[in-house]
Amino acid sequence: MSVVAFEGRCFDGKSLHRSAVLKIDTGTGMILGFGERGSVDLPRGVKVRVLEGATILPGLIDAHVHFYSSKGKGVNEWAMVPETLAALRGAGDLRRLLHAGFTAVRELGTKGGVHLAQAVAEGAIDGPEVVSCSRALAQTGGDDDPPAFPLELAQELASYTYFCDGPWECRKAVRKVARDGGRVVKLYASGAFSRGGRVKPNFTAEEVRAIVDESHMAGLKVAAHAYGSGPLATVTECGVDSIEHGLGLTAAIAKDIARKGIFYVPTMVTYANPAYRNRENEMVKRHLSEDLSIARECGVKVVMGSDIVGDAGRPHGRNYEEIVAEARFLGNREALTAATSRAADCLGLENAGLLREGFRADAVVVRGDPLSSIEALAPENVVLVLKAGKVYSRETGGNAP
Numbered sequence: 001m002s003v004v005a006f007e008g009r010c011f012d013g014k015s016l017h018r019s020a021v022l023k024i025d026t027g028t029g030m031i032l033g034f035g036e037r038g039s040v041d042l043p044r045g046v047k048v049r050v051l052e053g054a055t056i057l058p059g060l061i062d063a064h065v066h067f068y069s070s071k072g073k074g075v076n077e078w079a080m081v082p083e084t085l086a087a088l089r090g091a092g093d094l095r096r097l098l099h100a101g102f103t104a105v106r107e108l109g110t111k112g113g114v115h116l117a118q119a120v121a122e123g124a125i126d127g128p129e130v131v132s133c134s135r136a137l138a139q140t141g142g143d144d145d146p147p148a149f150p151l152e153l154a155q156e157l158a159s160y161t162y163f164c165d166g167p168w169e170c171r172k173a174v175r176k177v178a179r180d181g182g183r184v185v186k187l188y189a190s191g192a193f194s195r196g197g198r199v200k201p202n203f204t205a206e207e208v209r210a211i212v213d214e215s216h217m218a219g220l221k222v223a224a225h226a227y228g229s230g231p232l233a234t235v236t237e238c239g240v241d242s243i244e245h246g247l248g249l250t251a252a253i254a255k256d257i258a259r260k261g262i263f264y265v266p267t268m269v270t271y272a273n274p275a276y277r278n279r280e281n282e283m284v285k286r287h288l289s290e291d292l293s294i295a296r297e298c299g300v301k302v303v304m305g306s307d308i309v310g311d312a313g314r315p316h317g318r319n320y321e322e323i324v325a326e327a328r329f330l331g332n333r334e335a336l337t338a339a340t341s342r343a344a345d346c347l348g349l350e351n352a353g354l355l356r357e358g359f360r361a362d363a364v365v366v367r368g369d370p371l372s373s374i375e376a377l378a379p380e381n382v383v384l385v386l387k388a389g390k391v392y393s394r395e396t397g398g399n400a401p
């Protein structure tokens with residue numbers, strides 16, 4: 001057993017400790033003890049690294065990313081990137097995320113997403129744990145179906161999506177995700193604004209219900225992309241596990257979302273991006289000004305998710321900006337909870353997201369105090385990252401960007 005200990009100010013995933021000791025076993029990658037000095041048994045010879053002027057947090061979790069690995073923007077460009085190049089660029093993005101303090105991400109539609117997840121799990125590449133949906137589920141003619149191509153070619157090129165129509169095709173698509181090794185099912189219950197600036201509902205309630213039922217039978221959670229009150233009401237009623245984006249939230253729907261314990265992943269940075277095409281859309285403006293307040297007031301479980309896709313407009317690396325954006329509405333402590341313990345619950349990671357004995361030794365140490373200044377989470381302030389007990393830092397030449 002190889003024991004290492006750190007001492008300093010800690011946010012444990014739920015609350016702040018002015019000073020606490022984190023004791024880990026680098027062999028098993030687990031936390032052996034956490035708490036005030038004196039309450040954690042430190043065998044003679046164990047060196048305690050005291051972190052002055054820094055804060056220890058659980059590893060950050062981004063619940064909504066993609067690895068499109070494209071130098072362009074938009075569905076046609078994403079579709080045209082060869083899979084090998086996408087995988088190699090994706091590996092670079094994963095390394096950047098890890099060095100920025102992210103120890104888990106949920107990817108919701110990526111070419112070869114399950115293979116990126118596998119490569120990280122095997123240790124072939126450095127990166128956060130990837131909870132992959134393998135491919136998203138979308139209706140024929142939805143936003144992920146590049147219309148410039150004949151249908152068969154579109155399906156082949158859009159190899160981050162299964163097109164499916166009708167409850168039985170939807171059930172079969174869920175079975176394919178499970179067969180691929182996907183750990184979550186992603187569905188598009190609406191379009192975005194890609195075609196003419198209007199949002200169209202996608203999938204009928206019957207189709208959404210079939211996807212949820214089949215996914216839950218397979219032990220998989222369901223993440224639903226939904227814009228607009230119609231699609232939001234449908235996915236809430238059908239019992240999905242998380243709502244992605246959630247533009248057009250109303251208090252009545254938010255109360256139902258809270259009552260059912262559904263997570264809400266607002267992906268604010270995507271819409272706040274100056275390059276975002278539909279910035280002037282009323283629904284987008286409202287999302288950036290009101291939706292999170294409604295969610296908070298109604299007791300909705302908000303989770304950090306950026307929808308950074310890894311293309312020219314939304315490159316990976318500064319995903320923490322989503323935490324900053326959410327903190328404006330939730331406050332710093334709640335935004336940090338949304339990016340740690342609550343995100344772990346959303347992803348179904350049972351022993352991650354908290355600094356607790358018996359949990360995985362996933363942590364990030366940043367200079368400063370993100371509870372008083374959330375910008376302390378910026379990658380340039382990251383001192384070191386622990387993932388399953390393994391230390392990554394600039395000092396040790398851990399390929400920090």
Ligand SMILES: [Zn+2]
Pocket residue numbers: 064065066108307
């Ligand atoms: Zn997305």
